[in-house]
Amino acid sequence: MLEMKVFRESPEKIFEDLKKRNLPKDIALSVIDLDNKWRKLIEEGNRLRAKRNTISKTIGELKKKGTDFSEVLKKMTNLKNDLVQNEKDTEEALNIRDSKRMLVPNLLESEVPIGKDENGNVELSKKGIINDNKKWLSHQDILEGINGADLKRASKITGRRFYFLTGDLARLELALINFAVEMLCEKGYSLTTPPFLMNREAYEGVVDLSDFEDVMYKIDEHDLYLIATSEHPITARFKNEIIELKEGPLKFAGISTNFRREVGAHGISDRGIWRVHQFSKVEQVILCKPEDSKKMHKEILDNATNIFEKLEIPYRVIDICTGDIGTVAARKFDIEAWMPSTNKWKEVVSASNCKSYQSVRLNMRYRTSEGTDFPHTLNSTAVATTRALAAILENNQTDNGDVIIPKVLRKWMGNQEIIKAK
RNA sequence: GCCGAGGUCGCUUAGCCCGGUAUAGCGCCGGCCUUGAAAGCCGGUGGGAAAUUUCCCUCGGGGGUUCAAAUCCCUCCCUCGGCGCCA
Known part of the structure; x- marks a missing residue:
């Protein structure tokens, strides 16, 4: 499978190759598309986790001081649901991306002769x-x-x-x-x-x-x-x-x-x-x-x-x-x-x-x-x-x-x- | 197959009992010093996303409990030791 770097930085190389092989470029396009989707989800997930980590830390500190932390705890419930959903979506997006990515063939050396069969x-x-x-x-x-x-x-x-x-x-x-x-x-x-x-x-x-x-x-x-x-x-x-x-x-x-x-x-x-x-x-x-x-x-x-x-x-x-x-x-x-x-x-x-x-x-x-x-x-x-x-x-x-x-x-x-x- | 002990960053290792930012050494890379090197000293050394400074993930794999898991529970895999079986 090809490095994601190639899809992100020089997709034209992949398109050229697919053309040489007489294959449509849809698979490569869908990989790029799914990758963007995955990255958005990762970003969202990171934001949610960062929030969770801060709240969790606050609870730890409040608990140490013996202060009541039930107010802060309430914030956590929705956050956790969102995070569970996000993690599911992220994993799915990555799986689909990589199953498509595995269908994209290797980049050919430039000397490979062009031919149908x-x-x-x-x-x-x-x-x-x-x-x-x-x-x-x-x-x-x-x-x-x-x-x-x-x-x-x-x-x-x-x-x-x-x-x-x-x-x-x-x-x-x-x-x-x-x-x-x-x-x-x-x-x-x-x-x-x-x-x-x-x-x-x-x-x-x-x-x-x-x-x-x-x-x-x-x-x-x-x-x-x-x-x-x-x-x-x-x-x-x-x-x-x-x-x-x-x-x-x-x-x-x-x-x-x-x-x-x-x-x-x-x-x-x-x-x-x-x-x-x-x-x-x-x-x-x-x-x-x-x-x-x-x-x-x-x-x-x-x-x-x-x-x-x-x-x-x-x-x-x-x-x-x-x-x-x-x-x-x-x-x-x-x-x-x-x-x-x-x-x-x-x-x-x-x-x-x-x-x-x-x-x-x-x-x-x-x-x-x-x-x-x-x-x-x-x-x-x-x-x-x-x-x-x-x-x-x-x-x-x-x-x-x-x-x-x-x-x-x-x-x-x-x-x-x-x-x-x- | 059974019993026991284990699996932590490239390697070694602390942390686990008793949940709250993963410790130290080696190796490697860069810098200082040097004619050059070694030694010594300083810094850096897993992955990802965003962009200059931050965030997230990572303690064999997966699941669970919890506000929070390397740490507790379940399960699977693997390694070592003992027993059994065996070319």
Whole structure:
């Protein structure tokens, strides 16, 4: 959510942005309107409380002297009724203001390409050799061939879009995690295993409200949600705190299993393990001063591209446009891996700079020489295992359906070089 | 899960029994002093609204009693110790 400062001091910035996103400016206008209403009520309430406090003090003094104070006490009755009403109105006004405020999306970086939908996204770079003169098997066919996953029985005991990873492929998943973790730890990221469940209040600080309907699984009797990414608990970790950034940005490598409902997601290319309800992921999370966030955004994107380069998977970097970027990010880059069976680039990484949008909602600040300010939060996939595995299976397949293990992963596979088809 | 002790400003802490402006130290910021620094001394160090000086809120969260609640009562959350259960 945006700071009230922006609504009060430079609302034109918000209007311009909403225009870029093709959204009406009514929501922002209603926030400004409700804010004025709230401020009037606060002022009124303060006046009433000031009066109450003086009367109360007088009573204390009269009582001490032993003088009768029943006259003064009478004044209090009406005052208290007014105050109760005022407090109710004030709370309601603030709630409505902030529920509207949460609907106003983040301010975009000026470089974000203008576009209606994902067709407006811009390719920034491309790496790797693409060979389309051979017959490529799909990752789901290879999975079957190498006995890498058991989707059928997973659906029997849990449901659609769940899986058992088995044998060498399960081991390859751990290798991917180890590879990404080692790389990030060497760069000073602090490895963090978060809770996999979060309560509603904390969760509201880090996601778009519609995610509660479409993305998160809820544990009903406990006010808990299964996390959709370790970014959520790691960012929310410092809710209502003043963090110390004097020694530079806080860098975390989060590792977790992630749970997603994927409501409304369909498509033939989503078969296999591409789009699933549960997957492991190593995530990068940064908390930094505003002046550092652009540099850090580049760093986490570079880390992610570095991983795919070392895995020798062809990829390209996409600059997400205004129509596709969503509510929270101010700038977002995706990395798409080449999937030869379908001749398509498909998303494997998303790297976002959320600026202060999350920290405002979380009431997380850092100390400056003048006081406190809201830090910027950034997040990026390092490696989401199921998608990276699918990309490896397709790109590293041999003519008879074996899979060559990427060189950088072999040390975690007992130096095994290949996964043989059965 | 049960019993006991706790939760006070960035950190530590007094105040709670017995209701009436939240105490002190550390840290941090600024100033004096200094060639520079440390020490020392002085001032400032939670949030909001209004504008130069004031008002309001803030003692884990919520509710109640009261003219008045950090303080009394209820309730929930969390931490520590003990017991129980347990990978």
